[in-house]
Amino acid sequence: MLSLALHTLRSRKGAFAGAFAALLCAAALITACGVLLETGLRGHVAPERYAGAPIVVGADQQLHWTKHKKHKVKTKSKPLTERAWLAADVADRIAHVPGVTKVVPEVTFPAQTAHGKAQGHAWASAALTPFTLATGREPRADGEVVADARAGARPGDTITVLATAAPRTYRVVGVTAQTTPRQANLFFTEQEARRLAGRPGQVAAIGVFPASAAPAVRAALRGTPAELYTGRDRGSLEFADASKARVTLVSMGGALGGTSLLVAILVVVGTFTLTIEQRRRELALLRAVAATPRQVRKMIGREALLVGSGAGLVGAAGGLFVARWLRSLFVGHGVMPPNLGLVLSPFPMAAGLAATMLAAWAAARLSARSTVRIRPAEALAEAAIERRRPPVARTLAGLVVLAGHVTLLAVLRALDVEAAATPVTFLAVVLGAFAVALLGPVPARAATAVLAVPLRLSRVSGHLAAANGRAGTRRLASIITPLTLAVGMTCTILFAPATVADAATRQAREGVRAEHVLAGRVPGAAELGRLPGVRAVTAMVPTSIRVGEGKYAAQGVTPAGLTRTIDPGVRAGSLDRLGAGDVAVSTTAAGHMHARLGTELNVTLGDGTPLRARVAAIYGRGLGFGDVLLPYGVVAAHVDDPLPRQVLVAGGSADELRRAVARYPGVRMSPAAQAAGQRNSTEVNLVIMGLIIAFTAIAVVNTLAMATAERSREFALLRLVGTTKRQIRGMLRLETLSVTLTGVVLGTAIAVGTLSAYGAGMTGSARPAFPPLAYLGVVVGVAVLALLATAVPGRLALTVHPPEALGARED
Structure with missing residues (x-):
């Protein structure tokens, strides 16, 4: 069966091209998510301001809980959202530790000038980097400041600084020879820096020299709230947002990876279903010449593994570039510090490859269940005449999945925390699309019956489109699924944040x-x-x-x-x-x-x-x-x-x-007042979930292109009986618009139901935000994709001379 699978792949490259593309995208997404997840778990931020201090002492920047459960004691930690400071007398305690030659206390505070944001410090802490003067001298009076090299200032200039109090004008008395990659720095006198920091009797950190004093300092601080930071750990103290960024990467990587895998399985199941549907005669012939169901299943499974392994290898390598691109976006939006580098290891690529191969194998086996169970005597008849009724097992499975979708909507109405509601929201959309995939022939047949009347207004093209819809409901069902997923997922991704944002803005407006x-x-x-x-x-x-x-x-x-x-x-x-x-x-x-x-x-x-x-x-x-x-x-x-x-x-x-x-x-x-809940930008979330939208768009194009490319024999027969190319192209357009309309209606219904439940839980109102222009853009975008995906392969199929098309082998 392995040799037969290889021969099938060689002879039917076009039929498996769509599955290969879908699996490649899935592998890339899963690998990129794995890189983000691993970076969140194992990544480190390189120090900048504290790079010259071998030891930095600071407060513990984590909040800890101890939970007692039965006979177990469990400790949990979460990063603080603001910087924790130390008592200033800790510096005096460290200064008396044997082996310590120098102790440098540090205060830091935000500052803003005409050149942008900066961090303010006392000049005495310049030794932590170290900063040296290129020109001028150190500040000696409260109205003096030393600017770093990026400020573009010169000694004698004046700059207005807005720190933590009313703005004040300072005279630049020196410029440093160095600067730091991530932040601009301003240096004041010790007294002025402490005034602006607004933390009397406290310090942000303490630099300790030399490195050999670390064991003695650690022993002296035992039992105090102070922590010792050395090596790469110094960066986590300097950049308080580093720990938060790592937690964000873990949650984003996990959520996006899980959603990507579910979407990948759904997309690949649909793609393989269409591929096997196009090979029904071939598989039926195998059953008629005594191939057992087990042999056919093994052949299909090995085909899927071969396609999945090739797509997985290419996609996993491509996922590394996707991860780098995502990192640049995160850095640009301030979600991730620029000095937090990606952690690259073989594990995300291995996970992407394994998940892709498993998804391909499972999708192929599920798609072929009804085909391989046909008795040999009925095989060719089954291939020639499409079943009018879907298998009972498939219908029951579809009803179970639909019930799961409804259950998730009920759960979603009770969730009022975004971290819990968001994954349930996307899972509900995927389950809704799964239900459409399993029950697909039913809505396809219903849509065909409803749209048959307006289609027949076009005497030739519309009549042919309606007849094709009645005769090929299984093919239509395979096409409707990715369209439904694309519309449902896109609307949910775009309008879930808008639903909460509109409610928050409305509350702020009404309450001010x-x-x-x-x-x-x-x-x-x-x-x-x-x-x-x-x-x-x-x-x-x-x-x-x-x-x-x-x-x-x-x-x-x-x-x-x-x-x-x-x-x-x-x-x-x-x-x-x-x-x-x-x-x-x-x-x-x-x-x-x-x-x-x-x-x-x-x-x-x-x-x-x-x-x-x-x-x-x-x-x-x-x-x-x-x-x-x-x-x-x-x-x-x-x-x-x-x-x-x-x-x-x-x-x-x-x-x-x-x-x-x-x-x-x-x-x-x-x-108007800004709503408190809308301070964090949703742009990053939209960009990340936009990858899912792109994935579903690729699935739409793949499915429609595959479905159209395999109809060359049908087009040839139509041309031989007198149908013109223009009429066939018109038939294709009408078919595509009909299927797109069906997918849009189903996808919109899933999105509206999901967003209503999400809104009821998060905002107390079941009215989702559906901006008309944005929704119209989604519908038009899906329709344009669908028309292009059928027009191009349709024109290519029509270039084949009718006798050649009818005489050609099915491959």
Whole structure:
């Protein structure tokens, strides 16, 4: 059977080209996801600012839990969302350790100039890189600064710096000879740097020299919250977002890889189904000459393994380039630090190859089940006449999968956390498409019956299209499946974020009472309250907190006059007295926290600081204002950047406000408040899931091209009985539009049902966001792809002379 499988592949290259292309894309996607996953698990960020310090001491940047379950003790860790700082006296303790020759404390804070973002430090910590002066001298007064080489400044220039307080103009007294690849740096006096950092009595890190002192320093710090960072671990302390990026890569790689594998199986099953459908006469002849079902299954399985191995090898190698391309996108969107390199090993490629071969073998065996079970005496008759009824087992399997799809929709309505809802959403779409694949002949026959009447308005082409639809429902079903998947998956990927974004924007718009909104890093919010006519000013700074193991989006808000600027839809309690020991929580967060009015919560702030807080209010507009509201002063003291991202101003003149903030770089008047839940861009998620869309588009093109290319004998017969080429092309267009319409209707139904369930859980409303122009673009895009995929092979098939086409072998 192996030799027969090889001969079949050589003689029917066109029939297996579509399966090869689908499997190649699947291998590339799975390999790329594996590289991302492995990078998240094993990747390291190279240090830049701390590259010259052999030992760096800093606070533990992980939050730890200990769970007792029966006789087991399990410890879990999650990266902090803000930088944890150390007490400054730790540096004095380290200085007395034997063998330590130099201790360099470090403070760091965000800064912004006309040239862009930078990080501020004290000049004494320049030795950690080390930075040296190219020109000028070190700063000696609080109004002086040393700029790094990328700033383009010269000694004597003045620059305005917006750090963590009101902007101030400094005189450049020196320029460094070095710069760091990822960040610009500004160096101030020790006193000024500590003032701008806003962390009295604390340091961000401590550089220790020499490297040989590491064991003694580690022993001296035992029992304290300080951690020792050496080698590549120094980068994880310097770049606080590195750990978050690694967690993101793990979740993205796992979710995208799993979705890719499910989509690949569905696409490959459809492709092999069409391939075997085109070989029915050949397989029937094998059964008629006494080939056993087991032999036929072995032959088909080996064909699939041969195709899968070849596609898997090429696709796995291509997956490395896809991974590099994804990395560049992540770096460009700030999801991944540029100095976090990809971890390349044979494991992702092996996983992509193995998954591809397994998917090919399983798809081929499933697709051939009904064919190999035919009795030899019935084989040729079965090949000549298509079954009108699908196999009972296939119908039952389709109903089971459909029930699974409905069950997932019910589960999705109960999920209100994005991390849990997103994978269920895409799994529901895939199951819906699986149900269409299994029950395909039923909707194909129904669509043919409904569309037969309008098709017959075209006397020749339409009549032929309707007749072909009635005679080839199994072929139509194989084509409808990828179209349904393409429409359903594309609409879900595009409109799921839009559904939440629209709800969040609506809640923010309905809940803002202030007449004016300032956006950007806004200093001097208190000064705005003294402008004429201003009734209340609310500064808002975003962060995230944890209650137990649950992570929640939170905002620090100015308590005074809060109800004059926002209305988050308070259901219980009041926001009038939001004190230092109080929090307000959304109804969704309260459900997860098992909290009621007056409940005492153990809150962990973004930098790991514990806080005991009482629930003072419960509100309904959690998407618009975040899961938790805390007093601004509590949050600002525990975030990397304490400046508010937006300020709401009730009353006052817009012109007065514009003049007041004109000296603040990057601050602008905004027409509406930004929803708290929409601070993270969805562009990366759309790009990543766009690979799935591209994969399904390739499947559509493959399937339609294969289905059209194999009809040369049919076209030749039509031409011999007097049908013109133009009429046959018209028939193809009408057939394609009919099948596309069916796929669009089914895919839209799956997407609407899934998005309604997703919206009901995430936003409380079952109304999904379906932007008309975007949806029209999806439909037009699918239709154009389908028409091109049939037009090109159709024209090629019509170039064959009719007698040659009828006399040609089926291969």
